[in-house]
Amino acid sequence: MRVEKTALEGVLLLEPRRFGDVRGFFSESWNARVMAENGIEIAFVQDNHSLSAKAGTVRGLHYQAPPHAQAKLVRCGRGRLYDVAVDIRDGSPTFGHWVGYELSFENGLQLLVPEGFAHGFVTLEEDTEIVYKCSDFYAPESDRGIRWDDPEIGIDWPWTGEALLSDKDAAAPALGEVERVFSYGGGA
Numbered sequence: 308m309r310v311e312k313t314a315l316e317g318v319l320l321l322e323p324r325r326f327g328d329v330r331g332f333f334s335e336s337w338n339a340r341v342m343a344e345n346g347i348e349i350a351f352v353q354d355n356h357s358l359s360a361k362a363g364t365v366r367g368l369h370y371q372a373p374p375h376a377q378a379k380l381v382r383c384g385r386g387r388l389y390d391v392a393v394d395i396r397d398g399s400p401t402f403g404h405w406v407g408y409e410l411s412f413e414n415g416l417q418l419l420v421p422e423g424f425a426h427g428f429v430t431l432e433e434d435t436e437i438v439y440k441c442s443d444f445y446a447p448e449s450d451r452g453i454r455w456d457d458p459e460i461g462i463d464w465p466w467t468g469e470a471l472l473s474d475k476d477a478a479a480p481a482l483g484e485v486e487r488v489f490s491y492g493g494g495a
């Protein structure tokens with residue numbers, strides 16, 4: 308497993324090794340012992356899987372407020388997507404900054420999004436599947452959203468066509484309008 312730091316402290320890009328043979332490949336997508344050797348100890352409790360039928364489908368930006376904050380380990384099961392994490396920790400030197408990476412079935416890359424970050428993605432191909440592990444259970448009362456195209460954040464989405472969003476995401480507030488529920492250094 309190759310572990311690469313990103314411009315946002317705590318957000319990591321992971322590249323699991325793929326063992327190819329005549330049948331295809333084998334890969335460990337999560338290994339708690341290997342990750343602990345890399346200083347990452349997260350007790351994941353829920354795995355999620357969603358399919359987006361159309362390219363240009365946007366889901367996000369989402370997070371759960373404490374006490375149900377979630378770290379997420381995200382990968383693409385089929386197709387191609389652009390995955391984004393935004394630092395929303397009050398007092399963070401990188402508050403409002405974002406990083407984005409293309410995750411695809413082909414490249415096998417994974418993004419680790421810690422607590423204190425909003426997460427979202429746009430699909431770049433039809434029938435794209437995302438698969439991710441979460442460190443806390445779904446808690447609808449703690450579910451929060453931020454506008455995917457908030458100009459204050461200024462994410463450079465690699466999608467110029469029309470975006471397909473849920474009604475909830477289309478009505479999401481800007482970063483400047485949401486309560487700051489995470490604080491930098493103070494934990495979640």
Ligand SMILES: Cc1cn([C@H]2C[C@H](O)[C@@H](COP(=O)(O)OP(=O)(O)O[C@H]3O[C@@H](C)C(=O)[C@@H](O)[C@H]3O)O2)c(=O)[nH]c1=O
Nearest residue numbers: 355357366367368369370379426427428444445473475
């Ligand atoms: C997220 C979630 C949703 N649901 C239900 C609620 C709702 O009826 C239906 C669809 O929910 P949503 O519209 O919130 O699904 P979606 O927009 O795919 O939400 C996801 O987006 C990405 C970007 C994330 O980071 C995830 O944490 C999650 O927020 O699924 C669960 O039962 N468990 C869950 O963990």
